[in-house]
Amino acid sequence: MTWHRRHLLDIESLAPEEILLVLDTARAFKAVGQRAIKKVPALRGKTVVNLFIEPSTRTRTSFELAAVRLSADVINFNAEASSFKKGETLKDTARNLEALNADIFIIRHSAAGAPHFLARCVAGSVVNAGDGAHEHPTQALLDTFTIREKKGRIAGLNVVILGDILYSRVARSNIWALTKLGAHVTLCGPSTLVPRTFEQLGCRVSHNVDDAIASADVINLLRIQHERQRKTMFPGIGEYASLFGLNQARLARTRPEVLIMHPGPINRGVEIDSEIADGGRSVILEQVTNGLAVRMAALFLINGGQGPQALGE
Amino acid sequence: MTWHRRHLLDIESLAPEEILLVLDTARAFKAVGQRAIKKVPALRGKTVVNLFIEPSTRTRTSFELAAVRLSADVINFNAEASSFKKGETLKDTARNLEALNADIFIIRHSAAGAPHFLARCVAGSVVNAGDGAHEHPTQALLDTFTIREKKGRIAGLNVVILGDILYSRVARSNIWALTKLGAHVTLCGPSTLVPRTFEQLGCRVSHNVDDAIASADVINLLRIQHERQRKTMFPGIGEYASLFGLNQARLARTRPEVLIMHPGPINRGVEIDSEIADGGRSVILEQVTNGLAVRMAALFLINGGQGPQALGE
Amino acid sequence: MTWHRRHLLDIESLAPEEILLVLDTARAFKAVGQRAIKKVPALRGKTVVNLFIEPSTRTRTSFELAAVRLSADVINFNAEASSFKKGETLKDTARNLEALNADIFIIRHSAAGAPHFLARCVAGSVVNAGDGAHEHPTQALLDTFTIREKKGRIAGLNVVILGDILYSRVARSNIWALTKLGAHVTLCGPSTLVPRTFEQLGCRVSHNVDDAIASADVINLLRIQHERQRKTMFPGIGEYASLFGLNQARLARTRPEVLIMHPGPINRGVEIDSEIADGGRSVILEQVTNGLAVRMAALFLINGGQGPQALGE
Numbered sequence: 007m008t009w010h011r012r013h014l015l016d017i018e019s020l021a022p023e024e025i026l027l028v029l030d031t032a033r034a035f036k037a038v039g040q041r042a043i044k045k046v047p048a049l050r051g052k053t054v055v056n057l058f059i060e061p062s063t064r065t066r067t068s069f070e071l072a073a074v075r076l077s078a079d080v081i082n083f084n085a086e087a088s089s090f091k092k093g094e095t096l097k098d099t100a101r102n103l104e105a106l107n108a109d110i111f112i113i114r115h116s117a118a119g120a121p122h123f124l125a126r127c128v129a130g131s132v133v134n135a136g137d138g139a140h141e142h143p144t145q146a147l148l149d150t151f152t153i154r155e156k157k158g159r160i161a162g163l164n165v166v167i168l169g170d171i172l173y174s175r176v177a178r179s180n181i182w183a184l185t186k187l188g189a190h191v192t193l194c195g196p197s198t199l200v201p202r203t204f205e206q207l208g209c210r211v212s213h214n215v216d217d218a219i220a221s222a223d224v225i226n227l228l229r230i231q232h233e234r235q236r237k238t239m240f241p242g243i244g245e246y247a248s249l250f251g252l253n254q255a256r257l258a259r260t261r262p263e264v265l266i267m268h269p270g271p272i273n274r275g276v277e278i279d280s281e282i283a284d285g286g287r288s289v290i291l292e293q294v295t296n297g298l299a300v301r302m303a304a305l306f307l308i309n310g311g312q313g314p315q316a317l318g319e
Numbered sequence: 320m321t322w323h324r325r326h327l328l329d330i331e332s333l334a335p336e337e338i339l340l341v342l343d344t345a346r347a348f349k350a351v352g353q354r355a356i357k358k359v360p361a362l363r364g365k366t367v368v369n370l371f372i373e374p375s376t377r378t379r380t381s382f383e384l385a386a387v388r389l390s391a392d393v394i395n396f397n398a399e400a401s402s403f404k405k406g407e408t409l410k411d412t413a414r415n416l417e418a419l420n421a422d423i424f425i426i427r428h429s430a431a432g433a434p435h436f437l438a439r440c441v442a443g444s445v446v447n448a449g450d451g452a453h454e455h456p457t458q459a460l461l462d463t464f465t466i467r468e469k470k471g472r473i474a475g476l477n478v479v480i481l482g483d484i485l486y487s488r489v490a491r492s493n494i495w496a497l498t499k500l501g502a503h504v505t506l507c508g509p510s511t512l513v514p515r516t517f518e519q520l521g522c523r524v525s526h527n528v529d530d531a532i533a534s535a536d537v538i539n540l541l542r543i544q545h546e547r548q549r550k551t552m553f554p555g556i557g558e559y560a561s562l563f564g565l566n567q568a569r570l571a572r573t574r575p576e577v578l579i580m581h582p583g584p585i586n587r588g589v590e591i592d593s594e595i596a597d598g599g600r601s602v603i604l605e606q607v608t609n610g611l612a613v614r615m616a617a618l619f620l621i622n623g624g625q626g627p628q629a630l631g632e
Numbered sequence: 633m634t635w636h637r638r639h640l641l642d643i644e645s646l647a648p649e650e651i652l653l654v655l656d657t658a659r660a661f662k663a664v665g666q667r668a669i670k671k672v673p674a675l676r677g678k679t680v681v682n683l684f685i686e687p688s689t690r691t692r693t694s695f696e697l698a699a700v701r702l703s704a705d706v707i708n709f710n711a712e713a714s715s716f717k718k719g720e721t722l723k724d725t726a727r728n729l730e731a732l733n734a735d736i737f738i739i740r741h742s743a744a745g746a747p748h749f750l751a752r753c754v755a756g757s758v759v760n761a762g763d764g765a766h767e768h769p770t771q772a773l774l775d776t777f778t779i780r781e782k783k784g785r786i787a788g789l790n791v792v793i794l795g796d797i798l799y800s801r802v803a804r805s806n807i808w809a810l811t812k813l814g815a816h817v818t819l820c821g822p823s824t825l826v827p828r829t830f831e832q833l834g835c836r837v838s839h840n841v842d843d844a845i846a847s848a849d850v851i852n853l854l855r856i857q858h859e860r861q862r863k864t865m866f867p868g869i870g871e872y873a874s875l876f877g878l879n880q881a882r883l884a885r886t887r888p889e890v891l892i893m894h895p896g897p898i899n900r901g902v903e904i905d906s907e908i909a910d911g912g913r914s915v916i917l918e919q920v921t922n923g924l925a926v927r928m929a930a931l932f933l934i935n936g937g938q939g940p941q942a943l944g945e
Contacts, residue, residue: 039733043677045705051356053384064728067707071679071732074705079358079387081380098584102377105607106384107352271724294731364669366697392671392700394693411897415690418920419697420665 009307013125013132016141017182025183028303029151035306036299038075048306049078052109056082057099057124058135059115064270065135068294069112069144072301081108096120097127104128110305113137131308139173144304145269146179148297150187152289153224155296156265161188166218168250169228169277170199170240176228176269181207194218195228195250196241215250219260226267227252227277243276253279257287265289322620326438326445329454330495338496341616342464348619349612351388361619362391365422369395370412370437371448372428377583378448381607382425382457385614394421409433410440417441423618426450444621452486457617458582459492461610463500465602466537468609469578474501479531481563482541482590483512489541489582494520507531508541508563509554528563532573539580540565540590556589566592570600578602635933639751639758642767643808651809654929655777661932662925664701674932675704678735682708683725683750684761685741690896691761694920695738695770698927707734722746723753730754736931739763757934765799770930771895772805774923776813778915779850781922782891787814792844794876795854795903796825802854802895807833820844821876822867841876845886852893853878853903869902879905883913891915 007023017025038046054073058066066082073080083103096115103111110131113121118140125132136142154160165184171177171193184191185208192210193200202211212218219225230246241249252266266278266288274280283290320336330338351357367386371379379395386393396416409428416424423444426434431453438445449455467473478497484490484506497504498521505523506513515524525531532538543559554562565579579591579601587593596603633649643651664672680699684692692708699706709729722741729737736757739747744766751758762768780786791810797803797819810817811834818836819826828837838844845851856872867875878892892904892914900906909916 041677044679044733045677051354051358053357053387063709067709067729068732071705071707074679074707079384081384081387083376083380095587098587101604102583102607103380105604106381106611107357107608270728274721274724291727291731294728295733298732364667364671366670366700392697394697394700396689396693408900411900414917415896415920416693418917419694419924420670420921 009311012308013121013134014143014304014308015121015125015132015134017143017146017179017186018141020182020186022186025147025150025186028147028300028307029154031303031307031311032147032151032296032299033155035302036296038302039295039298045075045077047077048311049073049076049109049309052076052078052309053107054078054080054110054112054305055103055108056080057103057111057113058083059096059113059120060136062114062136065114068297069133069135069301072298072305073110073112075298076302076305078110078305096123100124100127104130110309133304133308136175139175139178141179141182142175143179144297144301145176146183147304148293148300149176149180149226149267149269150183151296151300152267152293153265155292156289157223160184163189163223164192164221165189165224165226166192166194166222167226167228168194168215168218168252169230171195171204171228172199172201174228180226181209185209192218192222196246198240216256216259219252219256219264222260222264224265224267225252225260226269227272229269229271230273230277247276251275251277251279252282254281257282263287267293270294322624325621326434326447327456327617327621328434328438328445328447330456330459330492330499331454333456333495333499335499338460338463338499341460341613341620342467344616344620344624345460345464345609345612346468348615349609351615352608352611358388358390360390361624362386362389362422362622365389365391365622366420367391367393367423367425367618368416368421369393370416370424370426371396372409372426372433373449375427375449378427381610382446382448382614385611385618386423386425388611389615389618391423391618409436413437413440417443423622446617446621449488452488452491454492454495455488456492457610457614458489459496460617461606461613462489462493462539462580462582463496464609464613465580465606466502466578468605469602470536473497476502476536477505477534478502478537478539479505479507479535480539480541481507481528481531481565482543484508484517484541485512485514487541493539494522498522505531505535509559529569529572532565532569532577535573535577537578537580538565538573539582540585542582542584543586543590560589564588564590564592565595567594570595576600580606583607635937638934639747639760640769640930640934641747641751641758641760643769643772643805643812644767646808646812648812651773651776651812654773654926654933655780657929657933657937658773658777658922658925659781661928662922664928665921665924671701671703673703674937675699675702675735675935678702678704678935679733680704680706680736680738680931681729681734682706683729683737683739684709685722685739685746686762688740688762691740694923695759695761695927698924698931699736699738701924702928702931704736704931722749726750726753730756736935759930759934762801765801765804767805767808768801769805770923770927771802772809773930774919774926775802775806775852775893775895776809777922777926778893778919779815779891781918782915783849786810789815789849790818790847791815791850791852792818792820792848793852793854794820794841794844794878795856797821797830797854798825798827800854806852807835811835818844818848822872842882842885845878845882845890848886848890850891850893851878851886852895853898855895855897856899856903873902877901877903877905878908880907883908889913893919896920 007027070080112133114135118138120137121134194212197213268290320340383393425446427448431451433450434447507525510526581603633653738759740761744764746763747760820838823839894916
């Protein structure tokens with residue numbers, strides 16, 4: 007299997023073999039993060055532009071560090087101070103950055119499809135770092151990487167995604183990745199946030215959390231973004247925590263080897279209790295470490311690298 | 320011809336041969352931007368400080384990338400978060416940065432003359448990235464580079480600069496560069512924004528756009544900064560677009576080989592119609608690419624580099 | 633003497649020999665700042681995270697440049713745009729950054745003890761860049777370095793620290809460093825800001841500036857942070873300048889070889905007159921230069937470097 011894509015825009019369009027190639031390549035890069043000198047020269051002399059129109063220190067930092075460890079030069083394009091404020095369009099911004107001969111654009115944007123639009127404007131590569139409620143492909147790849155590393159496989163596993171599914175790009179990308187690799191995916195949360203239409207994506211939909219998690223191998227909790235919840239569709243925070251939050255009583259009724267995942271930042275005491283977040287079943291911090299490896303792999307592959315062999319493995 | 324200046328503060332004080340040396344050096348650096356590895360070691364170990372007191376993502380990014388491609392280390396000094404807010408003077412800020420042994424300061428400031436003041440305070444080199452309504456020398460150099468590349472010469476060309484001349488540092492620097500190299504410069508716009516006093520700089524002044532552009536080889540459009548236009552001196556946006564905007568009807572009455580230029584960001588439908596901005600006569604995006612080459616050349620020369628020969632040409 | 637600490641959290645816990653080792657190492661790094669190529673490869677491939685929760689361009693820039701000159705990769709974690717705004721705790725932020733395998737964290741925080749807390753959360757090294765009113769160890773080290781360089785010694789010198797002692801982390805760290813190395817320290821300022829309890833730290837307390845500075849070898853002025861002074865405890869600015877500001881009349885009554893120091897940014901005409909700040913006894917800008925050398929030394933030592941010998945001296 008070799009990689010032929012110039013962009014990483016979504017999971018939906020990837021073949022299972024492509025997903026696996028990213029995961030295998032990421033495994034090689036994870037080892038780089040354990041070395042004293044955590045750099046490889048793969049992208050030396052290449053220019054990576056971080057174009058985060060929505061603020062995100064966490065994901066931006068992960069991508070910036072991934073690029074730096076590949077020896078690329080990173081330019082952080084600060085949308086706050088930018089020409090966007092003067093009314094410039096995304097297309098004009100993209101073409102101007104393109105004129106600077108940047109090699110890779112990493113874009114986060116509140117509009118679904120913005121990365122695909124950008125990919126049609128520029129000669130360089132584009133990586134989607136989250137577009138509206140559409141997709142967040144590197145999050146799904148790092149989640150899948152983590153599950154595979156811990157469980158040895160994806161196929162046949164019961165994975166529960168729990169929270170605000172309706173507006174979650176993390177959920178959408180995870181659904182695509184997991185179902186392509188053969189997992190059984192159950193979506194769970196309040197009925198206003200987990201409509202039955204998701205069954206068309208090949209998932210089970212449940213509004214009873216205790217029922218959903220009883221046979222789960224993995225529980226992936228989504229962040230409750232209470233700063234922007236729609237008042238009419240969301241119960242109160244306390245009510246959500248009581249009905250859907252992962253607490254010790256609920257955890258006691260799951261399989262002993264269940265993995266607890268969360269894309270962060272976590273709301274302690276809302277979607278997850280502190281002791282569980284910091285406990286032995288939680289792989290939340292390993293997800294962060296794996297995110298770096300997966301992003302190094304993605305940047306490496308779209309730049310023309312050819313899988314783990316190229317790293318001397 | 321060798322370069323003897325420690326700073327690049329304005330175009331007014333440059334001899335024509337100095338301007339040409341920057342342009343010739345920029346041509347060598349433009350080729351670097353086409354390579355797979357877009358870096359040269361010319362400024363390795365040097366520290367470049369980006370001191371942008373006025374916000375500008377576009378120009379700052381161009382300078383940052385120019386410095387990075389010369390292998391310099393770049394520190395972005397964020398004026399928003401800085402001691403300026405605590406009432407520190409430019410002189411104290413400059414001397415403090417100087418005490419860090421920075422090699423090159425790139426400064427944008429709302430006060431005309433700020434870069435010249437800085438140059439007297441510090442031992443390092445200073446590049447003016449725009450000072451009030453005074454000068455923006457690298458913009459003029461990249462404009463001149465683009466014209467020369469497309470037309471093969473500057474001398475004898477008819478260049479029209481169209482827009483708000485009175486408050487434009489882009490216009491002032493272009494007037495100096497173009498007249499020194501022998502072009503015929505016509506300034507055009509509303510009479511409140513293009514006073515007759517500019518004739519003293521060796522330009523023609525016109526308030527009739529159709530007349531001005533009829534025999535133009537180059538039309539350089541300035542951005543209408545409607546967010547800060549003086550109400551009493553400026554017509555409405557719609558009125559400006561109708562009277563001075565470059566539309567298809569107007570373009571049809573120009574020479575077929577006329578170059579359309581704009582320093583960006585453009586206001587589509589105000590000073591220029593979208594189809595013209597994206598059309599075959601527009602070199603707006605090439606200006607961006609050339610800006611990077613010109614800034615690499617400027618940084619290289621003031622740091623003691625000696626023209627294109629030093630790059631192995 | 634070899635260095636055994638993984639963190640630099642305060643001066644209070646350092647032995648005099650450890651302070652001297654940092655100063656000796658800094659002397660070697662100061663020479664690096666005089667070279668044409670101001671870089672050494674000591675931290676190549678290491679990741680340094682600048683975690684400034686309180687804004688500070690000046691100190692952040694100094695640390696960033698120190699890390700860059702040691703060839704480290706620096707990630708600026710922008711607290712404004714970060715998950716802090718979404719309510720994430722310092723512990724969660726720290727553990728997430730830790731999961732990225734950063735080697736060194738440089739933290740400024742408004743809460744005293746935040747760096748110590750961070751040091752318990754992460755496997756990497758932590759440098760305190762200022763925590764509340766507690767300590768600012770690299771400031772004290774650069775001040776001590778400057779005094780020793782100019783006076784040849786610390787022991788036996790009369791050092792006056794003048795200003796708002798009560799809320800000053802600069803004062804606290806200086807008191808520890810200077811008394812450990814045998815200086816006689818006098819604290820001076822309005823009685824509301826310089827309580828007698830400081831005598832327990834081995835200092836003299838004076839509320840009469842003319843008396844305090846008469847026999848001083850060094851006067852270290854603190855910045856009057858009038859933007860955040862407690863109204864009930866602080867005289868007006870004019871009254872402070874008149875009663876405690878260092879002006880020519882006061883300076884005339886000091887020893888001719890007295891050193892005038894200030895951590896910056898200075899308030900000209902408040903705690904110090906302009907001519908004195910720019911005059912021959914002032915070492916304010918040398919403090920900035922020395923700060924870079926001291927910070928290079930600190931990063932070098934906590935990363936496992938073993939004193940000036942390792943630099944080939």
